Amino acid sequence: MSTLLWSRGRLYAPDEPLATGIDHGLTVGDGVFETCAVYGGQAFALTRHLRRLARSAHGLGLDTPDEDEVRAGVKAVLEAATPDVGRLRITLTAGPGPLGSHRSEPGESRQTVIVLAGPAPQMTVSRAVRVPWVRNERSAVAGLKTISYAENVVALARAHHHGADEAILANTVGELCEGTGSNVLLERGGELVTPPLSSGCLAGITRELLLEWSAEAGLPVREALPGELPYTVLDDVLAGDAHLALSGSIRNVVPVVSLDEVDVVAGEVTRAAQELFQARLADDLDP
Structure with a gap:
């Protein structure tokens, strides 16, 4: 199966342009993420993962992620996924920003939220x-x-x-x-x-x-x-x-x-x- 992507309210093809080149997550790695296992079309321990996503965002100085938006993305990719999907990733960045390490002023840019679903290896050792x-x-x-x-x-x-x-x-x-x-x-x-x-x-x-x-x-x-x-x-x-x-x-x-x-x-x-x-x-x- 190919990877499924969701952002800004809709699904994207893996090769479809999604993020701007000046996204602070791309230029300086200014972002946080979570990875969940998927069983039977459901993300495992999603509530705990979203709680940690918020903790990581706060620790990095980012605003609290919109949990409703994230859950909407999770729902969209899992509903569109094939049965062999085994991994879900949620990525949150500071959004478009300067080329240096400093961020845009508050209110000048919107955070980027991307939810992906794809295959995962099965490991026993x-x-x-x-x-x-x-x-x-x-x-x-x-x-x-x-x-x-x-x-x-x-x-x-x-x-x-x-x-x-x-x-x-x-x-x-x-x-x-x-x-x-x-x-x-x-x-x-x-x-x-x-x-x-x-x-x-x-x-x-x-x-x-x-x-x-x-x-x-x-x-x-x-x-x-x-x-x-x-x-x-x-x-x-x-x-x-x-x-x-x-x-x-x-x-x-x-x-x-x-x-x-x-x-x-x-x-x-x-x-x-x-x-x-x-x-x-x-x-x-x-x-």
Whole structure:
């Protein structure tokens, strides 16, 4: 299937002109986005994703997105989509603006909202590599889902070069942080632990739901204490003393079965978390 696009109240063909060349999202990456999985023609956890879209917009200094407009775009693309659609993306930019980093004065331009739907890969396991670059946990955009993704593109290209589908990053103080498009979870001592938000990682929706659902089910999954997970803990994964998992809106919860081109084993708690997440999402598509 081809990608479906919606903006300004109507659907667009993939090759049809849509945004102006002076849109601040194109010139300086001034925008935020959300990606949702789609099951049976419905966007998963859409309400939570829209809530985070607003948080990211506020963090970037953008006006609150018009939720009614966004939901109208979501409805339009999903109604027009074929059954094999698996991914929905919502992009919000500052709209037309100056060529520099400064924005137009308030009221001078209208935000750009684009909703897309298209195919998504089905993943049950993941392969990851460590990369030499870091997340800046003190960045002005730390924890925000912005469209400024160049560093992720570079890191993920390194991963693909080594036969992996994800790159794992530390932060500036040597803590385990996140992947380019996923949260990480480390299994050891019979529990599954994910870096705290203070590490600079994104507050993932899948991460959030897994913590909530695991607590309800009595599964030992928790957020780490600050400094509890140094980046060097990945050496324990290679040694077989720990296990690694990833979470994200398209991959859900998956074990890592290869790290730095070395095969590793999935952990028992990871497998249980994967099964729990799959079972719970089937119960409610907008939890």
